[in-house]
Amino acid sequence: MKALVTGSSGLIGSRICSLLLKNGWEVNGMDIRLIPQEGVEPFQCSITDTGSVRRAMKDCDFVFHEAAASSSPMFYPDPREGVSVNVNGSMTIFQLAHEMGVQKVVAASTSSIYGNTAVPSKEDQLLVPPNMYAASKLAMEATGLTHSEITGLPIVFLRYFSVYGLGERRKGNIANMLSQFIWDVLELDGKGRQPVIFGDGKQTRDLIYADDIAEANFLATKKNVGTGIYNVGTGRETNLNELLDIINEAAGRKVSAKYVKNPIKNYIYRTLADTSKTKRVLGFSAKTGVKTGVRAIIDELTAA
């Protein structure tokens, strides 16, 4: 099998590449800020560049579409560039995948589009995107679903919950808060920083490890999985106070949080996936608990 992974140098794309290589696939990796990865054929370009995408997609059976303006701060003050990448860039991927005979596209969407609706979130419920990032992902789903309906190209949308994993240092302040808390607790920048928590710390996240996300992508290539939308979370929520306790325990520290007033409009208070559809159709269940994931990240950082 041969695949194109867009956003191949990102947190999730790089783990998908590793998993595919481990399974004996040929992998083309496309990223606008490419970091070479052993075994991956590199294509440094944008998903909005039709000619380059065409070259990178040649002879591919599957496309894993991860490239995106991947967090809300990237959309302010001017949201046009992010919208253009997430909607027009994704449309370029879907359109060329159809033209070039790709069997299926698996595309990254987000739980952010549920906004502050009641949890656990279900795929067929009301969507209330709280920011332009989420709105652009919802627009990607809408245009992709219509494209699939018209052309017959199968597109599987995976709505990831709160993803963390190895190698997040270079994402800086857009890395998952779990990773940022670990950096603070380990005093990686040489100064003892307190993790900043908005409000009382009782807000929760369904935290999922990037290697589990890669596994869900792999399972989505199975023959019986056609166009559709699937939550990819653990079905468990952790509040931020509990998270800091887990990190302190793993690191052997006792760092307290700095609680500040929440400055973010439409801040999401709880995220929790209803995982029943994903389990039933994809056969996916997350394997890595938060304690194990935190341990892996601390080990990676302390070994470096």
Ligand SMILES: NC(=O)c1ccc[n+]([C@@H]2O[C@H](COP(=O)([O-])OP(=O)(O)OC[C@H]3O[C@@H](n4cnc5c(N)ncnc54)[C@H](O)[C@@H]3O)[C@@H](O)[C@H]2O)c1
């Ligand atoms: N990390 C999360 O918690 C999370 C949650 C839900 C959904 N997602 C989605 O999953 C996908 C992967 O997320 P991630 O955490 O790995 O993000 P990331 O920011 O680590 O990786 C995205 C990669 O896309 C690349 N990219 C950006 N614009 C591009 C363009 N125009 N052309 C080619 N490459 C481009 C970036 O250079 C980056 O390497 C994204 O679509 C994101 O929106 C992530």
